[in-house]
Amino acid sequence: MNRVSIMEPSGETELAEALAAAAEPVSVRGGGTRGVVAEGEPLRYAGRGITLYEPGALTLVAQAGTPLAEIEAALAAEGQRLAFEVPDMRELLGTEGESTIGGVVASNASGPRRVSVGAARDFLLGVRFVDGAGRVVQNGGRVMKNVTGYDLVKLMAGSHGTLGVLTEVSLKVLPKPEVAGVLSIEGLPVASAVAAMSAALGTPWEITAACHTDLSANDQPSTQLRIEGMAGSVDYRLGRLKEALGRFGAVETAVSECHDWPWFRDVARFAGGAEDVWRLHCKPSDAPGLVARLPERAKVLLDWGGALVWAAVAPGTDLRAELGAFDGHATRVRGQGGGIPRFHPEPPALAALTAGLRARFDPKGILNPGLMV
Numbered sequence: 082m083n084r085v086s087i088m089e090p091s092g093e094t095e096l097a098e099a100l101a102a103a104a105e106p107v108s109v110r111g112g113g114t115r116g117v118v119a120e121g122e123p124l125r126y127a128g129r130g131i132t133l134y135e136p137g138a139l140t141l142v143a144q145a146g147t148p149l150a151e152i153e154a155a156l157a158a159e160g161q162r163l164a165f166e167v168p169d170m171r172e173l174l175g176t177e178g179e180s181t182i183g184g185v186v187a188s189n190a191s192g193p194r195r196v197s198v199g200a201a202r203d204f205l206l207g208v209r210f211v212d213g214a215g216r217v218v219q220n221g222g223r224v225m226k227n228v229t230g231y232d233l234v235k236l237m238a239g240s241h242g243t244l245g246v247l248t249e250v251s252l253k254v255l256p257k258p259e260v261a262g263v264l265s266i267e268g269l270p271v272a273s274a275v276a277a278m279s280a281a282l283g284t285p286w287e288i289t290a291a292c293h294t295d296l297s298a299n300d301q302p303s304t305q306l307r308i309e310g311m312a313g314s315v316d317y318r319l320g321r322l323k324e325a326l327g328r329f330g331a332v333e334t335a336v337s338e339c340h341d342w343p344w345f346r347d348v349a350r351f352a353g354g355a356e357d358v359w360r361l362h363c364k365p366s367d368a369p370g371l372v373a374r375l376p377e378r379a380k381v382l383l384d385w386g387g388a389l390v391w392a393a394v395a396p397g398t399d400l401r402a403e404l405g406a407f408d409g410h411a412t413r414v415r416g417q418g419g420g421i422p423r424f425h426p427e428p429p430a431l432a433a434l435t436a437g438l439r440a441r442f443d444p445k446g447i448l449n450p451g452l453m454v
Contacts (some may be wrong), residue, residue: 085124089127091216093209093248096126100246101215107228108451109242111184112148116174116415117241119424119449126183127248131155139254140206143249145183152182157252164255165201166192169343172352174415183247191238192346193290193307196385202238204253208238210245213443221251236438243449244442258309261289262319266304266329269293272369274304275387278330279365281306282386284325292345293383304329309340344382348391352377356380356393357416359400363388363409374404402427424453 088107089097106121113125126146133142136159137256143152149167156162167190171177184190186208191200198204220233221346237244249448271293278291290307306326308318319334326332343349351358363371365387372381377390382391394400397419401411410425427435435453439446 087123087125087204087259089125091127093128093211096128096246096248097109097211097215098216099124099215100211100213102446103445103447106447109189109246109449111145112181114169114171114174114176114180115184115186115188115190116170116176117452118371119242119452121447121450124246124299126248127181129181132249133251134159136161139256140251141254142207142249142251143182144249145181147182147187148273149180149182150184157257160220160257161254162257163201163252164194164198164204165190166194166342166346167201168192169347171301173348173358175353182250182252186238187240187242187247188249191235193292193342193384196291197287197289198255200238202235205234205238205250206253207249208234208237208247209249210247211249212245213445213448217248218245220447241449241452242454243439245448258311258340260309260312260315260338261340262308262315262334264306264308264319264322264332264334265328266326268301269329271295271372271381271383273329273367274302274383275327275365277304278306278383278386280329281322281326284322286322286325288322290342291384291386292342294344294350295381296350305345307342312336345382347361348382350382351380351415353389355396357396357400358414359392359394359416360409360414361390361392361400361404361407361411362408363390363407365381365407367407371404371407375387375400376403397421422454 090099108119108126109123110123110125129146131143143318153441167185186201189201209219211217270391274293281288281293286308289309293304295302309314313334323332325332361371368383368387368390371390376394376398399421413421413423
């Protein structure tokens with residue numbers, strides 16, 4: 082099979098000239114790890130490197146093509162991290178490549194810690210991007226005190242390259258905690274698990290992850306809650322949380338220096354399978370009802386206290402049709418064919434707003450056409 086030719090402008094000027102001259106669709110890509118591909122000539126911004134990092138000010142600026150691993154290594158050297166816990170989807174999706182900070186922002190990639198600190202977009206201070214007409218746009222600032230103007234910053238987060246090609250992002254970062262404590266309750270059905278997670282998130286003990294799986298390493302449902310911080314504080318808060326959740330069953334706690342949760346963050350439970358994988362965004366209180374309506378033998382993970390439901394179902398299942406209308410949206414993350422769109426269709430009013438924005442930033446209609454429509 083012939084290798085796909087990819088345009089890789091290494092600078093903002095070169096990128097602007099390429100988009101200004103483009104007459105045919107382009108497929109904007111980051112590191113190619115998340116499986117979101119549109120029709121058109123593949124285009125990837127190759128500018129890379131950290132251009133400003135001020136640990137004392139908790140701010141970092143980097144070219145959009147900078148590998149995420151490079152960002153994380155620089156932060157770790159200063160005892161800091163990206164707060165929103167970026168998922169690594171390569172094992173789940175069977176993709177390769179190297180995740181870039183621009184791709185992370187463009188997809189608003191956010192893991193379990195979103196339930197406590199927010200999403201990637203909430204830590205964006207500023208962006209630079211080139212729109213579909215080849216115009217260079219800057220919005221926000223490089224440090225927190227300079228963040229002003231229209232909020233195109235959050236608009237670009239999660240736009241998947243449909244409004245412009247990111248060239249630079251400015252981010253707020255946070256200190257890395259000393260330890261992580263985990264409280265687990267085994268054997269809870271989904272409704273009880275959501276109740277336990279909601280109760281935990283309602284305490285003052287600063288839960289940084291609230292997840293549930295229908296099948297753990299012990300072959301039974303497992304509900305897990307994470308607390309992070311200084312060792313003494315984590316021990317105290319775990320003890321108080323254990324007291325608060327005792328009514329839900331036997332509670333186990335553990336403390337370690339490991340903060341990563343690939344089982345939940347990377348949806349490792351579904352990696353290597355043949356099923357289609359969907360993510361359902363909903364109100365936590367609606368999660369038990371949605372899970373009950375899933376097809377028989379569906380596999381389930383809950384994150385964000387129940388606000389995110391991961392479901393693995395038989396290939397070709399139109400889960401939107403199976404579930405019917407609900408207050409939220411369903412995204413097909415893994416799976417092909419069947420005429421099932423990846424992204425949830427937008428309501429007419431929102432679709433009209435989206436079309437207006439795309440016409441403004443991409444008047445030629447060349448940036449990832451058809452994606453998110």
